[in-house]
Amino acid sequence: MRTISFFALVFALVGCSKPEPINETHTGSIATGDSVLQTDNSLYDAYPFKAAEGMTITATMTSTEFDTYLHLIDSQGNQIAQNDDDATMGAGPGGAQTNSKIVFTAPSTGDYQIYANAFRAGETGNYTLTITTTAAAQ
Ligand SMILES: [Ca+2]
Numbered sequence: 033m034r035t036i037s038f039f040a041l042v043f044a045l046v047g048c049s050k051p052e053p054i055n056e057t058h059t060g061s062i063a064t065g066d067s068v069l070q071t072d073n074s075l076y077d078a079y080p081f082k083a084a085e086g087m088t089i090t091a092t093m094t095s096t097e098f099d100t101y102l103h104l105i106d107s108q109g110n111q112i113a114q115n116d117d118d119a120t121m122g123a124g125p126g127g128a129q130t131n132s133k134i135v136f137t138a139p140s141t142g143d144y145q146i147y148a149n150a151f152r153a154g155e156t157g158n159y160t161l162t163i164t165t166t167a168a169a170q
């Protein structure tokens with residue numbers, strides 16, 4: 033019983049602590065069977081993470097195989113930022129400026145998701161996604 037109580041306390045404390053900054057790189061692929069965006073039937077992969085109020089959330093998505101698209105989703109499921117093409121992110125397929133970047137300040141502490149998405153329905157291929165959060169200004 034004592035051991036169970038100890039772990040319950042530890043988990044309670046972890047749950048209350050502010051999210052730490054993250055710096056993640058994911059390699060993935062958009063493929064048949066992935067989640068489907070309701071608005072245009074394009075495919076996406078969802079990446080959940082936590083951020084504290086005031087943190088700067090930066091996400092980048094690059095692919096040489098398809099036109100990337102990024103969405104930032106809050107804990108209520110609302111899209112709070114999006115980007116199709118960012119000219120600073122280098123060339124996508126055919127040398128076109130199709131890669132994506134979002135920079136956004138977290139409006140509250142909680143759960144967020146990045147949707148790594150293809151611009152069009154039917155587009156598939158490999159991609160690299162980064163998600164970073166930097167500490168809020170003190
Ligand atoms: Ca996928």
Ligand SMILES: [Ca+2]
Pocket residue numbers: 099100101115116117129130131132151
């Ligand atoms: Ca794009």
